[in-house]
Amino acid sequence: MDTQQNTALTRALAEVPGPLPTSGVIHIVIPHTDRFTVVGNHLAQHPGLSCTAIGIAVRIQSLPQGTEVSIKALAAHCHEGEKRIAAALRELEALGYLQRLRERLPNGRVITRTVFCNQPTALLHPRQTSGPQRPAVTTTPQAPAPPQAQTPAPAPAVRPERPMPPATSDQSEQTDPPAPETPAPVPLPPPSPFATPPAPLFVPLVPPPTAPKPPPRPLPRPTELTxxxxxxxxxxxxxxxxxxxxxxxxxxxxxxxxxxxxxxxxxxxxxxxxxxxxxxxxxxxxxxxxxxxxxxxxxLLPPPPPGIHDLAALARPHIRVTPFQTCDDCDRAFRSPTPGHCRDCREHRTHRAHHADQTSHQAHRTEDVRSAA
Known part of the structure; x- marks a missing residue:
């Protein structure tokens, strides 16, 4: 069995046109005749999608319309678990390939419709394509209209009524009336390079887990490696x-x-x-x-140490110091903004003044009593 496979592979490699590359993959392309799905490279080689998300997208794109593509339904046919499938669906939803819409039926039941678009970027720029491409909503193909030059003459039943020309002796001169002319399609103007691109349909609030990460920070270096x-x-x-x-x-x-x-x-x-x-x-x-x-x-690199100017801002504020004064009575030193007497001398002076007032008041009362007698 191994020899037959190797022989078939060698024969297939011999039929590959052109020189074979010295490294990398070599494609042996056998055209499909049935049961195949066209997948764009924008999906198969998407840098922001994981391989699981790409595989789930290809599987959904290959299923016919109406097939259930819920997380449990996909997990029943795939080797991946429900968590990986849910993460892959979130990646596709963040990039516009998948959209889940909630809709309420007339009977009040709420259902979720899953819409898959094989080219989400084509929805953003519908006029920049070469032909009138529109998103397919049915699986029944429609035959393209043949060119106008090859269109046969319309049947008499649908021909517009027109007055018949007068009869003449030469029957060869009688010709059918010309078919109504179809107006030529007006070509669309080319997109302006300065036009503002439209806003994306889906703006992910949280980047997917497979989003490209920023490059790592370089190793710190000193100002001079002495x-x-x-x-x-x-x-x-x-x-x-x-x-x-x-x-x-x-x-x-x-x-x-x-x-x-x-x-x-x-x-x-x-x-x-x-x-x-x-x-x-x-x-x-x-x-x-x-x-x-x-x-x-x-x-964990610490910040640089503060400089002289930075430390000046941390200096303690100026504290006003009360100067020393000498008491006029006892020559004792005390702190006071103005010269004068110390606390003890001030209290002694107050006590003497109060005693003198009492003595004077008592003397006046004694004198008044004597005068009255």
């Missing part, structure tokens, strides 16, 4: 296995990661802080320690 920074970074990376044996690096990985550690050291990061940030809580098992160190050196 010999001192190079030696310190090399020593720190070489000392990591003593604290965490799973972070054993090759010499090439160590040289690639030295600029990242040097950038941390340039930003006044302490070696023990760098070691803890790089080795704490690693995944288990750790398969690629160099990749983990590169990710942490890039994503």
């Amino acid at each position: 010999p001192e920074l190079d030696r310190a970074a090399t020593a720190l990376l070489s000392d990591l296995p003593r604290h965490a044996p799973q972070f054993t690096l090759s010499e090439d990985d160590l040289r690639r990661l030295v600029p990242g550690v040097a950038a941390w050291l340039e930003r006044a990061a302490r070696p023990d802080a760098i070691r803890h940030a790089l080795t704490d809580d690693p995944p288990h098992p750790l398969k690629h320690p160099a990749k983990l160190l590169k990710y942490r050196l890039t994503e």
Whole structure:
């Protein structure tokens, strides 16, 4: 059986026109005669769709109208589970290939209609195509109208009524009236290159899980990789296995990661802080320690230390200091914005003034009593 297959394959390769490529795939194209579906390369090679989504789209496109294409119905005929099929349908819905519409029937029942379009971009630009293409809504093909030059003369039953010409002796001069002329189609103007493109029909709110991810950030580098920074970074990376044996690096990985550690050291990061940030809580098992160190050196990079001008903004506000004064009575030093007396002298003066007032008031009362007597 293997020999027959190899012989048939060799014979088929010999019939491929042109020289065979030295690498890559070689196509042996056998034309289909029945049971085939035309799939555009925009779907088969879509960069934003997963292979599961492309396969589900091809399967839906090959099914006749009215076939149920729910998640459970597709899972019953596919090896993928319901979660992968649901994710693939969301990808197709986000890019316009699939749309699920809810419709209420006259009896009050709500149903979901699934609409699949094999060319969603053609719906956005219907006038930019070369011919009058329209989305197919039925599976019954319609024969194209033949050219006008080959159209036979219309039957007398549908010919428009016109007055008959007067009879003449020469019957050969009698000819049928000309058929009504069909107005020529007006050509559409070419699209303007400055025209604003129409808004897309479907705007995904959440990118699909297979959307292209942004490129990874480069490894940080110091302003200048001095010999001192190079030696310190090399020593720190070489000392990591003593604290965490799973972070054993090759010499090439160590040289690639030295600029990242040097950038941390340039930003006044302490070696023990760098070691803890790089080795704490690693995944288990750790398969690629160099990749983990590169990710942490890039994503956990501390900010640069503040400069002199930045520290000036953090200076403490000016505090007004109350000067020392000398008491006029006891020569004791005290804080006061103006010269005068200290607290004890002020209290003593107040007490003496109050005692003097009481003595004077008592003397006046005694004198008044004597005068009355």
